[in-house]
Amino acid sequence: xxxxxxxxxxxxxxxxxxxxxxxxxxxxxxxxxxxxxxxxxxxxxxxxxxxxxxxxxxxxxxxxxxxxxxxxxxxxxxxxxxxxxxxxxxxxxxxxxxxxxxxxxxxxxxxxxxxxxxxxxxxxxxxxxxxxxxxxxxxxxxxxxxxxxxxxxxxxxxxxxxxxxxxxxxxxxxxxxxxxxxxxxxxxxxxxxxxxxxxxxxxxxxxxxxxxxxxxxxxxxxxxxxxxxxxxxxxxxxxxxxxxxxxxxxxxxxxxxxxxxxxxxxxxxxxxxxxxxxxxxxxxxxxxxxxxxxxxxxxxxxxxxxxxxxxxxxxxxxxxxxxxxxxxxxxxxxxxxxxxxxxxxxxxxxxxxxxxxxxxxxxxxxxxxxxxxxxxxxxxxxxxxxxxxxxxxxxxxxxxxxxxxxxxxxxxxxxxxxxxxxxxxxxxxxxxxxxxxxxxxxxxxxxxxxxxxxxxxxxxxxxxxxxxxxxxxxxxxxxxxxxxx
Amino acid sequence: xxxxxxxxxxxxxxxxxxxxxxxxxxxxxxxxxxxxxxxxxxxxxxxxxxxxxxxxxxxxxxxxxxxxxxxxxxxxxxxxxxxxxxxxxxxxxxxxxxxxxxxxxxxxxxxxxxxxxxxxxxxxxxxxxxxxxxxxxxxxxxxxxxxxxxxxxxxxxxxxxxxxxxxxxxxxxxxxxxxxxxxxxxxxxxxxxxxxxxxxxxxxxxxxxxxxxxxxxxxxxxxxxxxxxxxxxxxxxxxxxxxxxxxxxxxxxxxxxxxxxxxxxxxxxxxxxxxxxxxxxxxxxxxxxxxxxxxxxxxxxxxxxxxxxxxxxxxxxxxxxxxxxxxxxxxxxxxxxxxxxxxxxxxxxxxxxxxxxxxxxxxxxxxxxxxxxxxxxxxxxxxxxxxxxxxxxxxxxxxxxxxxxxxxxxxxxxxxxxxxxxxxxxxxxxxxxxxxxxxxxx
Numbered sequence: 001x002x003x004x005x006x007x008x009x010x011x012x013x014x015x016x017x018x019x020x021x022x023x024x025x026x027x028x029x030x031x032x033x034x035x036x037x038x039x040x041x042x043x044x045x046x047x048x049x050x051x052x053x054x055x056x057x058x059x060x061x062x063x064x065x066x067x068x069x070x071x072x073x074x075x076x077x078x079x080x081x082x083x084x085x086x087x088x089x090x091x092x093x094x095x096x097x098x099x100x101x102x103x104x105x106x107x108x109x110x111x112x113x114x115x116x117x118x119x120x121x122x123x124x125x126x127x128x129x130x131x132x133x134x135x136x137x138x139x140x141x142x143x144x145x146x147x148x149x150x151x152x153x154x155x156x157x158x159x160x161x162x163x164x165x166x167x168x169x170x171x172x173x174x175x176x177x178x179x180x181x182x183x184x185x186x187x188x189x190x191x192x193x194x195x196x197x198x199x200x201x202x203x204x205x206x207x208x209x210x211x212x213x214x215x216x217x218x219x220x221x222x223x224x225x226x227x228x229x230x231x232x233x234x235x236x237x238x239x240x241x242x243x244x245x246x247x248x249x250x251x252x253x254x255x256x257x258x259x260x261x262x263x264x265x266x267x268x269x270x271x272x273x274x275x276x277x278x279x280x281x282x283x284x285x286x287x288x289x290x291x292x293x294x295x296x297x298x299x300x301x302x303x304x305x306x307x308x309x310x311x312x313x314x315x316x317x318x319x320x321x322x323x324x325x326x327x328x329x330x331x332x333x334x335x336x337x338x339x340x341x342x343x344x345x346x347x348x349x350x351x352x353x354x355x356x357x358x359x360x361x362x363x364x365x366x367x368x369x370x371x372x373x374x375x376x377x378x379x380x381x382x383x384x385x386x387x388x389x390x391x392x393x394x395x396x397x398x399x400x401x402x403x404x405x406x407x408x409x410x411x412x413x414x415x416x417x418x419x420x421x422x423x424x425x426x427x428x429x430x431x432x433x434x435x436x437x438x439x440x441x442x443x444x445x446x447x448x449x450x451x452x453x454x455x456x457x458x459x460x461x462x463x464x465x466x467x468x469x470x471x472x473x474x475x476x477x478x479x480x481x482x483x484x485x
Numbered sequence: 486x487x488x489x490x491x492x493x494x495x496x497x498x499x500x501x502x503x504x505x506x507x508x509x510x511x512x513x514x515x516x517x518x519x520x521x522x523x524x525x526x527x528x529x530x531x532x533x534x535x536x537x538x539x540x541x542x543x544x545x546x547x548x549x550x551x552x553x554x555x556x557x558x559x560x561x562x563x564x565x566x567x568x569x570x571x572x573x574x575x576x577x578x579x580x581x582x583x584x585x586x587x588x589x590x591x592x593x594x595x596x597x598x599x600x601x602x603x604x605x606x607x608x609x610x611x612x613x614x615x616x617x618x619x620x621x622x623x624x625x626x627x628x629x630x631x632x633x634x635x636x637x638x639x640x641x642x643x644x645x646x647x648x649x650x651x652x653x654x655x656x657x658x659x660x661x662x663x664x665x666x667x668x669x670x671x672x673x674x675x676x677x678x679x680x681x682x683x684x685x686x687x688x689x690x691x692x693x694x695x696x697x698x699x700x701x702x703x704x705x706x707x708x709x710x711x712x713x714x715x716x717x718x719x720x721x722x723x724x725x726x727x728x729x730x731x732x733x734x735x736x737x738x739x740x741x742x743x744x745x746x747x748x749x750x751x752x753x754x755x756x757x758x759x760x761x762x763x764x765x766x767x768x769x770x771x772x773x774x775x776x777x778x779x780x781x782x783x784x785x786x787x788x789x790x791x792x793x794x795x796x797x798x799x800x801x802x803x804x805x806x807x808x809x810x811x812x813x814x815x816x817x818x819x820x821x822x823x824x825x826x827x828x829x830x831x832x833x834x835x836x837x838x839x840x841x842x843x844x845x846x847x848x849x850x851x852x853x854x855x856x857x858x859x860x861x862x863x864x865x866x867x868x869x870x871x872x873x874x875x876x877x878x879x880x881x882x883x884x885x886x887x888x889x890x891x892x893x894x895x896x897x898x899x900x901x902x903x904x905x906x907x908x909x910x911x912x913x914x915x916x917x918x919x920x921x922x923x924x925x926x927x
Contacts, residue, residue: 049879
């Protein structure tokens, strides 16, 4: 057992505060919401003190004040720090002048512009002019580092966060600083492409626009993105994320959100690159089988047909999607009871993406939440067996058709009555009616992750016109007497 | 030959085959170690002797060696392994003194290493030799092998309880690996990126263990101090900088070379008596007192004692005591360009100010030298140098680039201005453009 570190008293910009002596001074400042610039420092990585931008003025006892780098200065009892001292500002301005000497200043075409800390602190410190008359260095401008990442060596300020990420977080070093001095640049070992499921994190770590995600390159200006806190559903880890939507439409980017209990600062690429899944195509409010196959109809008409079928039959099966929230789960439990159906959710086989960092390989984001409510996990085979033995089958929840198996559902005969409540429709003979649902970026709710930590999902954009919230649809499905109870 | 002192550092090296164990042993090598082991002398007493002698590190910073030794944690309380790393990565332009010791008297160095190991109760000694020093490396390695075979290195040295291994490591040609923490990284098999301090090597050095880093010449002094005592040592040199040092003198002199002289000797004496004066009977224009990173001084200041405090008072640094002489035909701008280009080439690239600043200085000096400079460049040189140093970066390489820049602006502003006005080097006989395209090999 490690001893809980006792705190020390320091003064940050005139305020006496408690600080954790195991962390560097910059962390103590950030904890007090005092902004200290940083490029090479990142709370999730070992501080190396190389960019020199985090210079602040400190005083210890009677000694004259001195300017130090906050990321390599330990906090000690009685330390007085002034981040706004003129000497500190001057040191940071000077540092910026050096950092900008060879920087291409191509902000107008840089994806990072708007959230680039080099840009931010250049403006904040007022270092908007440079005295360099020298030609800027030329390096590789668009070097592909595999299928996910592009490196712009000219924009790079050599903070080495990306290098340390692979060394310290994934523990599989892949990047290095090659060359000496002003000829230094980031390279992969032996010019090999990057590997692994965590590459995208280096684009978040990159303080400038040197490392960009191919998927997001030239897709949007970041100030046009509407950001909403949410939770990743790609596995049962439930990493905290930010869903970023362009003008309330397409999800353009998914980025990790710091959560000390779950994912810290990171997410896997499976979760990061799930933007396409968040923008499904061909969405319709409702379909009903008619003479020419599935035909568009009013949602209420489809609901009426489902309710009627439920009342007319005894053996009603309800298959819930593990993407259902706890709130939806509670309502679905009531529905199952009213239908005389066993509360179960489909539990597909492991994705094979499991690793020892974040990804659990379990494709059920709310497995634990549903199990705690009393739902039983059933394999896809079991679900299909139950389906064939049933008179009516209601498949309910986001991605339920995909998780049960679209091929298997297509193979079922038309005599099987399946009511599908999903985000995207499935044209299979067995589907008697389809009702569209709002997906995970269009509805609020809670998932409980593998360790029991609740994760909120939130609506980052409105659902397409006419498409309803799952919770409202479950309520509408409950028979009258059950609903009134 | 030496005024007020005797030759001891280079004495054995004068003997034929001095690098072999047989010759060195006959000349008294390892006799101090033998006596110390036989007596079972208190290690603390050995450290105290070195501390009392006032020996200052010969690697450039001039930090008292014995005091550095006392920073090592108490081995009774701190059970980690303990190392000495001997810095033989002599790469400072102008400096070539350690090469002579490694080549001509490797057994003297080994004895010094073992005595230091005995005093600080170390487990092993690592000697980091500059990669280009082929013969010194071979001689040193051969000497270690011979000494080990004779029971002088390794387990139970000379039948005593004292054991110590001496390892060699060859550098790969990077100047930055001569910086003590960069050298430790390199020894560990990593890129020679200097580490931020604190932690200091005595607490967290090689492989995280307590380590002392000393220069070759510093360690080489140790057997003499232990044998003859601190008082004898203080009889040479000055009060604050006792002892002899190896002065490598190069540039525009008649007899360049490495000379053993007492600290405090007048620089003019070294130039005139030892190096035979400025070559071709020319006048002295400027001189660098201690390797390229110490600022150059105008010729008028040659009448200065060569010791840490006097050179500092004259406005430069003693450094490694490697004098570089520039005669009246030399161009200080060209010299500064060469120096700036060296530090641009050798900066490790970690710290922003150093990575960009060394390049920037080099670019400005190149423009001035090739006729593309402006008067504003001169002020910019000074401003940039002040923004790079002192103490603004992880290690002192930025300082090493900034100090000579500040010195040339201070002492030779007129010559810089003359370059601006003449649109190139006014001292060049051949067209200065011929040097414009010269590139530093990557």
